[in-house]
Amino acid sequence: MKIVITGNMGYVGPVLVRHLRSKFPTATLVGIDSGLFGHCLTGTGLPEVLLDQQIYADVRDVTPDMLAGADAVVLLAAVSNDPIGNRFETVTEAINEQASANIAAMAQAAGVKRLVFASSCSIYGATEGGARTESDPLNPLTAYARSKVATEKALEALPRTGMVSTALRFATACGFSDRIRLDLVLNDFVAAALVSKRISVLSDGTPWRPLIHVKDMARAIEWAITRDPSVGGEYLAVNVGSEPWNYQIRDLALAVAEAVPGTDVSFNPNAQPDKRSYRVDFSLYRQLAPAHQPQVTLPMAVKEIYDGLQAYGLDDPDFRNSRLIRLKVIEKGMEAGRLGEDLRWSHQQAAPVDAAA
Numbered sequence: 001m002k003i004v005i006t007g008n009m010g011y012v013g014p015v016l017v018r019h020l021r022s023k024f025p026t027a028t029l030v031g032i033d034s035g036l037f038g039h040c041l042t043g044t045g046l047p048e049v050l051l052d053q054q055i056y057a058d059v060r061d062v063t064p065d066m067l068a069g070a071d072a073v074v075l076l077a078a079v080s081n082d083p084i085g086n087r088f089e090t091v092t093e094a095i096n097e098q099a100s101a102n103i104a105a106m107a108q109a110a111g112v113k114r115l116v117f118a119s120s121c122s123i124y125g126a127t128e129g130g131a132r133t134e135s136d137p138l139n140p141l142t143a144y145a146r147s148k149v150a151t152e153k154a155l156e157a158l159p160r161t162g163m164v165s166t167a168l169r170f171a172t173a174c175g176f177s178d179r180i181r182l183d184l185v186l187n188d189f190v191a192a193a194l195v196s197k198r199i200s201v202l203s204d205g206t207p208w209r210p211l212i213h214v215k216d217m218a219r220a221i222e223w224a225i226t227r228d229p230s231v232g233g234e235y236l237a238v239n240v241g242s243e244p245w246n247y248q249i250r251d252l253a254l255a256v257a258e259a260v261p262g263t264d265v266s267f268n269p270n271a272q273p274d275k276r277s278y279r280v281d282f283s284l285y286r287q288l289a290p291a292h293q294p295q296v297t298l299p300m301a302v303k304e305i306y307d308g309l310q311a312y313g314l315d316d317p318d319f320r321n322s323r324l325i326r327l328k329v330i331e332k333g334m335e336a337g338r339l340g341e342d343l344r345w346s347h348q349q350a351a352p353v354d355a356a357a
Contacts, residue, residue: 002028003225004070006059006103007077009033012118012214014047014178016076019218020225021050032066033077034058034345036333040323042312043178058344059099064106072114072225073107075100078147079343081183083327085143091343096147101154108163115165116224117155118217119148121210121239123169124278131246131281134169134237152237160234166224170217171210171241171280175301176308182324186211186252190305191324193260196317205250205267207277212241213296220285223292231288238285242294246279252298259302 001024007013008031020029030053048054055066059077067073077099079085079092100117107115124132125139140146152167174186182191192199220240232238247255250267257263286293296304316322323329333339338346 001026001071002030002069003072003074004030004032004067005074005076006032006062007075008051008054009035009038009048009179010076010080011177011179011181012173012217013076014043015175015214016074016218016221017047017050019215019222023222028052030055030066030070032057032059032062036339036343037179037326037329040179040329042176042180042308042324047178059103060094062099062103062106064110067103067107067110067112070107070110070112072116073103073112074116074118074221074225075103076118078118079144080181081326082142082144083183084330085147087327088341088343089143091341092143092147093150095343096144097150097154100151104155104158104165108158108161112163114225114227115155115163116221117151117165117167118221119152119167119169119237120145121169121171121241121278121280123149123152124280126277131243131279132239133281134239134284156235156237158235162234164227164229165235166227166232167237168217168220168224168240169237169280170220171212171239171245173214173217174211174305175213175215175296176304177214180305180308180324181326182319182322183326185209185249186256186301187305188320189253189256190260190302191309191314191319193256193263194306194309195315195319197260197263199253199256199263199265201249201253201265201267203249203267203271204269205248205253207249208279209247209249209252210241210278210280210282211245211247211252211298212294213301216294216296219292219295220289223289238288239280239282240285241280241282242286243282245294245298247298255298256302259299260306
């Protein structure tokens, strides 16, 4: 089996590659990534050594030969949070939507049998009433969420020629990684507890967020790679997470404070309402993938993040201005002339087209 993964040098990629190597030890694993966040290592060693090949390329420049012989393609590459998406809206559309749709079409033409797209539950946006199911209306509030909706539509519109496509609508990611992001809510709270023993919640704490650990995201991608079309159909969009992981922000902050004694938590009762509040129904995923359900609990996740950041040596109270925040990495790259406004490497900094891991 040959599996090609775009965006493998980000937050989820290293965890996914390790999981796939464990589950499919003889598989040929190929990564495609521009290396934008390659230097943001927080683990030990280089995760790409588990690959058979690392291709250094922008997903906007992927060519059919890069997918040759692939049995499965996993689309992870994306401008991956709201602050970046809001600032670089056109680039977000080009990378998250247009490039993903182009790669999907190339994969289909190349005879790829399985396509997996990392979508997001953020496409539900602000909601009222019960937890959102896959048949509920979508209400994307940000450039990031809109790009996920558009890509899902592009995948669904592809001719049905036998390629089994799965859009995994992931809950908000959390957990430690070889390239952890601290611009995610639970990761941020644990980092704050570690370095300052204080969590300052910017809202009143009432907004809802579904969460999922990166290891459980990898488990879901494994399922989608091997999913038979009789389970969900040739094209499937499915919420991925679990009901117990639907939390209010205040619950997350208090859980971290309980795990890190001496941590003070404050809320902002005067904050403007956070429109990104939603709960999600994961019953379809539970029905379709009973052997690949999330296994990591909130206390387990908090401990793992804390231990990982401590081993990494995080001790900077100003970590929100560090390379562990993706927007800061981009800003510093642009200030140094290494990145353009289109989030491409400048000519003098261009990465090699291809290199073996």
